[in-house]
Amino acid sequence: MSTPFLSFGGVIAGYGGGDVLKGVNFSVESGGVTSIVGPNGCGKSTLLKTVSGLLKPRLGSITFKGESLVGKTPKAILQMGIVQVPQNHSLFREMTVRQNVELGAFLIKDKAVVAARYEKVCELFPVVSERAADRAGALSGGQQRLVEFARCLMLEPELVLLDEPSMGLDPKTLRAMFATIKTMNAEGRTVLLVEQNARQALKMSHKGVVLENGVVRLSGSGIDVLNNPEIAALYLGGSITHK
Amino acid sequence: MSFLLEAKGISRAFGGVQALNDCSLHVEKGSIAGLIGPNGSGKTTLFNVITGYVRPDQGLVNFAGEDVTNARPDEIFSKGVGRTFQLTRIFGRMSVLENMLVATQRDESWLKGLTRSMSSASEVDAAMDMLEFVGIAKLAKLQAGSLSYGQRKLLELAYVLIANPEVILLDEPAGGVNLTLINEIASKIRLLNKEQKKTFLIVEHNMEFVMNLCDSVTVVNQGHTLMSGTPVEVRADKRVLDAYLGGGEEEEN
Secondary structure: OOOOOEEEEEEEEEEOOEEEEEEEEEEEOOOOEEEEEOOOOOOHHHHHHHHHOOOOOOEEEEEEOOEEOOOOOHHHHHHOOEEEEOOOOOOOOOOEHHHHHHHOOOOOOOHHHHHHHHHHHHHHOHHHHHOOOOEHHHOOHHHHHHHHHHHHHOOOOOEEEEEOOOOOOOHHHHHHHHHHHHHHHHOOOEEEEEOOOHHHHHHOOOEEEEEEOOEEEEEEOHHHHHHOHHHHHHHOOOOOOOO | OOEEEEEEEEEEEEOOEEEEEEEEEEEEOOOEEEEEOOOOOOHHHHHHHHOOOOOOOEEEEEEOOEEOOOOOHHHHHHHOEEEOOOOOOOOOOOEHHHHHHHHHHHHOOHHHHHHOOOOOHHHHHHHHHHHHHHOOHHHOOOEHHHOOHHHHHHHHHHHHHHOOOOEEEEEOOOOOOOHHHHHHHHHHHHHHHHHOOOEEEEEOOOHHHHHHHOOEEEEEEOOEEEEEEOHHHHHHOHHHHHHHHOOOOOOOO
């Protein structure tokens, strides 16, 4: 068997006294979009944090192309090509939009490379060039979200971790966002995302993982998860058949 | 025509950015009103103006026939205007239940609030009932800071409801909440509206939620009111499609 791209083996993790993840097992194939869905508080965001190194699992293994991520610093994990866009707004409010986006490339010393990537990112996210000189804090919540996305692409990561990318986006921007995820994926980036907007996320996903109470309840193709009547009733707001 | 809540000709700039430009909105007593618009159109700023967090450069805010344009947030809150925030504001080091008990203190003086050591059994019961209502009663003893984002949103909803305001402003109540729970929140809002005659003003991007729930919808674009109408009228309006919904085609779902 070939080495899985990203693999979780019996991952147990939490904060303070309690475990949020209680033994998570699944793997992510290279080149796909994988969506993690589940109720509020089931451990979705926690799982992403264990990958990006923001939270160290108490037990279990996480490997990226065969190499263990457990115990590595967030910076080391970033250097391996894994970038996370967090759920909470994370821009530096007093810095300009452009400065924020350029910070995403802080590992790259070559200014010409940074400038070229900035241009590319501006094409994908017009809001970045339109508001480049404005304080990030002056942007609306939804616009800040887009800038965070732009920032994450500056390192041209192999694996992108997105924690609720659709949150706070208006319908038009939301569609553009999902299209951007597809574009990112088509460019060869593997995407692992957590989404409450589960219907739309699963529809565009190669794989869906349902997390419940800190364990994987179900995994399969995005469509299979979407069409599972029990999952639909519990987390997707009722059953609708998708093809 | 009497409106419970009315904002007239509100303008406000931040630095060089004109966040609101002659923006108006009114909410009828006992109705559920929606406020929609593209990212950056000024919805949250309008909420901030209505609730006293931001002073308008121009314009008037009326609540229950009274001019509250320059009132402080706490004054507006104690008159009966409650709100939630897009990014939740809770006391992270206190338990979920303790957060709720803080919110029950609206009707007492600050001195009493500071000096009493215990909340009464009836306050605790009421707080637990409200947590039950939003579906997070089993988390009552946890530190609020350990809740997930979606759970915090539910706590904040409970937190606002227990203060029993007459009109409730919700900033993206469905954001970050799972789809089944969104339906439950919608039915709870409907219940509060029907049985307790609560008035709601809701900012939300989830169109299904807005269109099914709201009696009227106001659309803002670039800080200015584009139109107000019933959900059906708003949905059919070409300007709204162009500015906000995009494309013109229905979302296939």
